[in-house]
Amino acid sequence: MDIREKMDKKYQEALSTYLKDQNEQALYQGQKISRLNIKYNISPEEIISMHKNNLMALYPDLPTKVVDSFDFLLEVMMGYGIAYREHQSLRHQQQELKSEIEIAAKVQHTLLETKIPEIKNLDVGVISVPARQMNGDYYHFVEDELGCIGIGIADVIGKGIPAALCMSMIKYAMDSLPEHRHEPKSVLESLNRVVEHNVDPSMFITMFYGLYNPHDKRFTFASAGHEPGFYYDASAGTFSDLDAKGLLLGVDKKTKYKQYEKFVKPGDMIILLSDGVTECRTSDGFIERETLIEFIKKNMHLQPQEIVNNLYKQLEKMQNFQLRDDFTLMIFKANV
Structure with missing residues (x-):
């Protein structure tokens, strides 16, 4: 079983527990899954797809319009995911540049002292x-x-x-x-x-x-x-x-x-x-x-x-x- 299959199984268990109990403990499981998704680079659109498939498995009789709404949300999140990754990349580059400038400023201060x-x-x-x-x-x-x-x-x-x-x-x-x-x-x-x-x-x-x-x-x-x-x-x-x-x-x-x-x-x-x-x-x-x-x-x-x-x-x-x-x-x- 690869990592995405394991994550899918964990997601299904957590979603089922929350829909059944709707308590703080169940929400905490969702936060743990969120951290794991970040750790294993699972994109936002994959999470939407995972949520849709597991919800349909739990409730086969979901109204068609509700199911279709997930397709719309998936498209929105695909665009968001691309923009988010670009934003994270720019933040990382900016942080590297800031660190380099701080070092350069210290070196300059020493040189010009x-x-x-x-x-x-x-x-x-x-x-x-x-x-x-x-x-x-x-x-x-x-x-x-x-x-x-x-x-x-x-x-x-x-x-x-x-x-x-x-x-x-x-x-x-x-x-x-x-x-x-x-x-x-x-x-x-x-x-x-x-x-x-x-x-x-x-x-x-x-x-x-x-x-x-x-x-x-x-x-x-x-x-x-x-x-x-x-x-x-x-x-x-x-x-x-x-x-x-x-x-x-x-x-x-x-x-x-x-x-x-x-x-x-x-x-x-x-x-x-x-x-x-x-x-x-x-x-x-x-x-x-x-x-x-x-x-x-x-x-x-x-x-x-x-x-x-x-x-x-x-x-x-x-x-x-x-x-x-x-x-x-x-x-x-x-x-x-």
């Missing part, structure tokens, strides 16, 4: 939150042989896995630069050649790179089309844009970048960010840069890490706790 250094004369605050599991933003710190600190922040135009792969490539390229090649314009020109050669033409990367020299307190910087940051001049009590012109990475391998500099005085602040900060969308539209400055002003009495944490919570709340883009914010505050 960078230690926030202790910088002489500067307190540092950093927050970077992906809109999805994979981050299309990247920030980087590196110390050269002279004790100068290189600070990079990059953003792929796009989100998800392709953006994350691009960021991993930027990280590798950054780590491959010689220690004496951390001058901002040279860094961007080197990375630009890497991106132009290796990244799909439809993808572009913006990047801001700065170098802080703790000996003369000079901050040198260059930008490849990145969102301008802010500079707070404590003596004047004013904010200005860290506006550095430059073409996005990957557009033209011969691009040259212009370098700028500022001398950081006690109380001054350097604010670097990705466009996920300035393009925070509320019910009234995108927030203005002036609004962001006002938020910073209200928190200026705090340490940089507290400032970035507070700003993130405020902007997240304004977006109903749904980030639409990767969010990265860095604040450097000169010791008084």
Whole structure:
């Protein structure tokens, strides 16, 4: 006796018992049969056919219309069975993909992880939150042989896995630069050649790179089309844009970048960010840069890490706790 014959016999016994007693114990037998049907891959339409045949065996005088109704139900369940199996297959594939993305996100986090250094004369605050599991933003710190600190922040135009792969490539390229090649314009020109050669033409990367020299307190910087940051001049009590012109990475391998500099005085602040900060969308539209400055002003009495944490919570709340883009914010505050 094959498995389907055994199941048919079990079904007939359970159906007969239920129609006779109609109690909870009889219904429980039906649940056990249901689990066995799943275990042995017996389709919904086979169960309908089994039910019809066993009911006719138990009650040979069933009205013709009742018998015929099972044929209709059988056709309905055949279509349902096909759709159900496709649904289960898609769910299984989705679960596999979700698991793979979770692993990839953990690997990416490990690959892109960078230690926030202790910088002489500067307190540092950093927050970077992906809109999805994979981050299309990247920030980087590196110390050269002279004790100068290189600070990079990059953003792929796009989100998800392709953006994350691009960021991993930027990280590798950054780590491959010689220690004496951390001058901002040279860094961007080197990375630009890497991106132009290796990244799909439809993808572009913006990047801001700065170098802080703790000996003369000079901050040198260059930008490849990145969102301008802010500079707070404590003596004047004013904010200005860290506006550095430059073409996005990957557009033209011969691009040259212009370098700028500022001398950081006690109380001054350097604010670097990705466009996920300035393009925070509320019910009234995108927030203005002036609004962001006002938020910073209200928190200026705090340490940089507290400032970035507070700003993130405020902007997240304004977006109903749904980030639409990767969010990265860095604040450097000169010791008084």
